[in-house]
Amino acid sequence: MALKQAILPQTIIYLLRNDLRLHDNECFNYIACLAEKLKTKLSGTDNTPLHLVPLYCFQPEHYISGTYNFGFARVGEPRARFTLEAVKDLKLHLQSKGSDLIIKSCFANEESGSPVNAVSSVIEQLGITKGRQEDSQDSCSNCTLIFHEEATQEELDVESSLIQLCDEYGVQVKSFWGSTLHHKDDIPFKKVLRKGSDAPDVPDVYTQFRMAVEAKSKVRSPFPTPASLPPLPNHVLSDDMPTEAQVGVSHELNMPLDKSAFPFKGGETAALKRLNDYLWGNNAITTYKETRNGLVGTEYSTKFSPWLAIGNLSPRAIYAEVRKYEASRTKNQSTYWVIFELLWRDYFRFVCLKYGTKVFFPGGIRGMKVNWKQDKNMFDRWKSGTTGVPFVDANMREILRTGWMSNRGRQNVASFLVKDMKLDWRLGAEWFESMLIDHDVCSNYGNWNYAAGIGNDPREDRKFNVIKQGLDYDLNGEFVKLWVPELANLAQSTSSTKGKIHFPWKLSPGELNSAGIQLGVTYPKPMLVAGEWERHYGKVMKKTGGPSDSRPASSDSRHQGPQKQRGMDFYFSSSSNPTSRR
Numbered sequence: 001m002a003l004k005q006a007i008l009p010q011t012i013i014y015l016l017r018n019d020l021r022l023h024d025n026e027c028f029n030y031i032a033c034l035a036e037k038l039k040t041k042l043s044g045t046d047n048t049p050l051h052l053v054p055l056y057c058f059q060p061e062h063y064i065s066g067t068y069n070f071g072f073a074r075v076g077e078p079r080a081r082f083t084l085e086a087v088k089d090l091k092l093h094l095q096s097k098g099s100d101l102i103i104k105s106c107f108a109n110e111e112s113g114s115p116v117n118a119v120s121s122v123i124e125q126l127g128i129t130k131g132r133q134e135d136s137q138d139s140c141s142n143c144t145l146i147f148h149e150e151a152t153q154e155e156l157d158v159e160s161s162l163i164q165l166c167d168e169y170g171v172q173v174k175s176f177w178g179s180t181l182h183h184k185d186d187i188p189f190k191k192v193l194r195k196g197s198d199a200p201d202v203p204d205v206y207t208q209f210r211m212a213v214e215a216k217s218k219v220r221s222p223f224p225t226p227a228s229l230p231p232l233p234n235h236v237l238s239d240d241m242p243t244e245a246q247v248g249v250s251h252e253l254n255m256p257l258d259k260s261a262f263p264f265k266g267g268e269t270a271a272l273k274r275l276n277d278y279l280w281g282n283n284a285i286t287t288y289k290e291t292r293n294g295l296v297g298t299e300y301s302t303k304f305s306p307w308l309a310i311g312n313l314s315p316r317a318i319y320a321e322v323r324k325y326e327a328s329r330t331k332n333q334s335t336y337w338v339i340f341e342l343l344w345r346d347y348f349r350f351v352c353l354k355y356g357t358k359v360f361f362p363g364g365i366r367g368m369k370v371n372w373k374q375d376k377n378m379f380d381r382w383k384s385g386t387t388g389v390p391f392v393d394a395n396m397r398e399i400l401r402t403g404w405m406s407n408r409g410r411q412n413v414a415s416f417l418v419k420d421m422k423l424d425w426r427l428g429a430e431w432f433e434s435m436l437i438d439h440d441v442c443s444n445y446g447n448w449n450y451a452a453g454i455g456n457d458p459r460e461d462r463k464f465n466v467i468k469q470g471l472d473y474d475l476n477g478e479f480v481k482l483w484v485p486e487l488a489n490l491a492q493s494t495s496s497t498k499g500k501i502h503f504p505w506k507l508s509p510g511e512l513n514s515a516g517i518q519l520g521v522t523y524p525k526p527m528l529v530a531g532e533w534e535r536h537y538g539k540v541m542k543k544t545g546g547p548s549d550s551r552p553a554s555s556d557s558r559h560q561g562p563q564k565q566r567g568m569d570f571y572f573s574s575s576s577n578p579t580s581r582r
């Protein structure tokens, strides 16, 4: 039987998920190697040794169901557009290699887009029937399902259901790990002792993880891009590629691509171009450490995350390219720092593997007891960018219009929601899940756990002072002006207005008047004012000779906060100490 197996033509079904690329893809490498092997064995016969069915599903769970607790659209418009572009690009790449992409889409038929239904329909179209292994001499069909493994529950459930399905049809299953920089099997931690889990028992503090990994684990070399791929078998039907309208791209957002910090397209082509441009094109990588906390424009950070999230870009390919760049152009702290950040991404993935569904629980991976508040009115003001706190509003409007927000912005708005507004962190996490182009379950929920003080943060109750942050990172108000144009007249860099855009409620009626602002009419009054902000606007007022002792324009005493309370001012500067960075 072994001999018969070895020389029979075979079919591989490759279920693509968040691995939409041909470069550094172990599944395609497996296929290319198998094709080579079978070609030699079957030489001299007329048989095509190997057929391949690359399969992608537009899942009802993503496009029809909402987010878990609050029912926001699970894939908002910016990511829907990006995903469609990425899938179309993949199809073209596959065609150029002699293959194609089979689509199963919930827009054709709600049932059809679910991975288990999609795979079972392909298996049946291949003529494989259930129970074959029981009444035939063969224990298996000559068909194998392959896929890359994911880390969170819903995706792991899909994997279990696929294994069960394939068992019923005698289809073999092979899975690979390909989403992290360091392979799951290479990192120096024992496995978690939990039934059915092979998760590494990573430490709860990032620095311990990073130091162990940097000292003891090597990044594997990327797999080569296949020169060609096996053809599709006959009779496997594809649904149509969904239209923009079907996935929810309405163009109503009228996305301002000229203003967006992420004006790029989805797909491996655009991802590899960005990698090349950021390194070899403009050498932006050599100043990454100094610019990474920026807010405006495309070059302050790599912008790799949306492509990494959907798998258009492999972290190992980034690593290999950075090493090449360092060897032939420049090696400095900035080039190191890009890799350092990629380790955060690895870390959250392994944390999710270790803690399972806890990352989604109200008390997070630490299982804390917190009475989270869910106030719709407050949340609506946060998500629509109308809190009356300009730095928060600018960031929230940016994500709403473009699907992008800088890392600096994300940390501030998350802290504001959880620590200032005291709202349930899951509202914020699910809103990000809906809106972010780069949404990645592990990075998003891991970072929200962290921001809410229920995750991997050894420092208790860390809070960002959004006024200080605004002044530090947007002193001239260029960022706020971009997204909150009604305050634009305050975004001047003259000494009398510098920084004041961040706290319009402290300005005198005369100052507001001359900037054309009527608080509560043209721009909201702040929904809250934290005590610890006081000393920061004080500093600007003193420096610019402003009316630090004039009456604040807002007469609502609730908005002025306890003047004497200094509160926490946890603010972490762009220190060169990697342990202090989040």
Ligand SMILES: Cc1cc2nc3c(=O)[nH]c(=O)nc-3n(C[C@H](O)[C@H](O)[C@H](O)COP(=O)(O)OP(=O)(O)OC[C@H]3O[C@@H](n4cnc5c(N)ncnc54)[C@H](O)[C@@H]3O)c2cc1C
Residues within 6 Å of the ligand: 292, 301, 302, 303, 304, 305, 306, 308, 309, 338, 341, 342, 343, 344, 345, 346, 348, 405, 406, 407, 408, 410, 411, 414, 432, 436, 438, 439, 440, 441, 443, 444, 445, 447, 448, 451
């Ligand atoms: C509340 C919150 C939610 C977030 N949600 C996501 C998310 O859904 N998807 C996502 O990819 N990132 C998320 N991040 C992390 C981070 O903000 C983004 O990865 C980063 O802003 C992407 O921009 P960039 O590619 O230019 O990053 P760069 O600064 O250029 O960093 C390079 C790469 O390192 C990785 N990285 C950097 N910082 C982090 C981090 N804190 N956590 C994990 N990986 C990191 C990313 O893959 C990034 O592409 C979140 C951060 C916060 C505070």
